[in-house]
Amino acid sequence: MKEGKTLKLFRSELKVINVGLETFYEALKEQGVAAIHVSWQPPPKLEKELRDVLDKLI
Amino acid sequence: MPVSNVVRRNFFRDSLQLMRISEEAKRIPGVLDAAVVMGTGTNKEVLRRLGLLTREGEEASENDMILALKVEDESRLGDAISAIEEMLLKAGEATEEHEQRYFSVESALEAMPDANLAVVSVPGEYARDVAMRFLERGVHVHLFSDHVPVEHEVELKRYAAERGLLVLGPGAGTSIINGKAIAFANVVKRGEVGIVAAAGTGLQEVSVLLDRVGLGVSQGLGIGGNDVKSAVGGIMAVECIRALEADAETRLIMLVSKPPDKEVMKRIARFIAEETRKPFVVCFLGESEYKPPKRIARRVSAARSLHAATLDAVKKLKPKSFNTARKKITISQTELSRLAARLAKNLKPGQRHIRALYTGGTLMHEALLIYRELIGDVYSNAPLNEKMRLPDPYKSVGDAVIDLGEEEFTAGRAHPMIDPTIRRLRLAEEARDPSVAVVLMDFMLGYGAHRDPAGAMLEAIREARGIASEDGRELVVMGHVCGTEADPQGLREQEEKLRSVGVEIFPTNALMVVASALVARRGKINKTKLRKVYRSFLRM
Structure with a gap:
């Protein structure tokens, strides 16, 4: 059944991983939802430039 | 009073963290006003309007952070900046010590x-x-x-x-x-x-x-x-x-x-x-x-x-x-017309225009659709018809409906449902325009939103009324609070706060929009059109 996984979500207790804005994590905790927060930062620019160069080389 | 901008190159914190830091920074002794923002065009525009932008800030790029401060005197500046730097460092740490934090x-x-x-x-x-x-x-x-x-x-x-x-x-x-x-x-x-x-x-x-x-x-x-x-x-x-x-x-x-x-x-x-x-x-x-x-x-x-x-x-x-x-959620056409007449009673003949300041994009769109049926297309920064696009989204003309959640107001800033700054500035501007009859606003409650969206606008609403009254006018202010009693902010409390500064509250956005048109046009709306809108949008 295609919708099986979604129906399972509807019947389960929410377990949430929040990535990005911390306020959404705080709101989930306030509602008693099991949640953890990933403190996300953009990858450093230099790293990206380096990776692009490496990608070209490889 | 000295205004100073300190620019931190290639330094990032998200807009919500920065909004909190800005609020905290305003409470530093000797600081009169403060804003800590990423250097996007929108943010620079807001700083300019707040009188907080200097040449240093002007030159910041969107990857840079601007610490903008107005202080009592120069001697306060050093301490204030150190205090903000400390807040910025803290913003990267866990809120509660026992909480585990993940980085991937x-x-x-x-x-x-x-x-x-x-x-x-x-x-x-x-x-x-x-x-x-x-x-x-x-x-x-x-x-x-x-x-x-x-x-x-x-x-x-x-x-x-x-x-x-x-x-x-x-x-x-x-x-x-x-x-x-x-x-x-x-x-x-x-x-x-x-x-x-x-x-x-x-x-x-x-x-x-x-x-x-x-x-x-x-x-x-x-x-x-x-x-x-x-x-x-x-x-x-x-x-x-x-x-x-x-x-x-x-x-x-x-x-x-x-x-x-x-x-x-x-x-x-x-x-x-x-x-x-x-x-x-x-x-x-x-x-x-x-x-x-x-x-x-x-x-x-x-x-x-x-x-x-x-x-x-x-x-x-x-x-x-x-x-x-x-x-x-609805009142009859007769009741609404009576209410509109009462609200419009003290308006000057030249006060004909509607200004709607929305934080919710869909509510703004719903407003555009209703106005189209009742009074024809209105100006907007996200109009139904391109001909009605506001040349400058920061300046209203005619009847105008503004979506403050659009890109030009949110680049590098928290959404207006969280940060009331832009709407406060805009409300004062609308109040200065003698052609404005009625201003309407939505107040979004719930998780994610501002902890007290009504409270955050009260002073601005009082000021707007003050501006009009100094000019010998009255300004009709309408509000719709989208929320429930179970929301963290509490519906009734929010509505009461707004009523305390004379805001007329409506149970739905659609009803508020119809009411505003009746006020601005002094009830002179084609009866057939009104009946049709009532049936189609309000199911009455």
């Missing part, structure tokens, strides 16, 4: 291997990579991020649909899953209506109104505005409808969206006709009424406003309480 998706998945939902709000260019890692592990995703390239959206949604997973968004401001508010959402009763929404504040308004008329929400699934465009093809609209059709708790399905592109409209209509059996309310916030094919017309109804969609749901699920429900 992988470590979080390891810590919570049975996670069933990821809420992702990273900048759009990174959203696909982050979301995909969750989908690969069989985790559903609510993707709040904006500016996700459409090809990334299609890739994520195809991948998810093939595996029976949800991708709610990108650009999904609101979902209600298993009775819990995700991102910007209200606390509403759990119940029998399953909602699929390609319109964030549309989902908020309709879930709140359903709550008010005694119905509840089983699931509220935000799919992002792009889902119904031809590039995406309604992938998640269809998947979500399929899931709600199979969900035993859902007795009625509602779809809320701006009108889909033609091909997508066909696909969705066919799916509703062939693959669903439950009662259905289609709310396309569009110019003409969508007409369900005859063979399903008894089961499927079509509404053009969130107000009407709510009442259509009542009619299908609890036909006997339809009249009671209608009375809870």
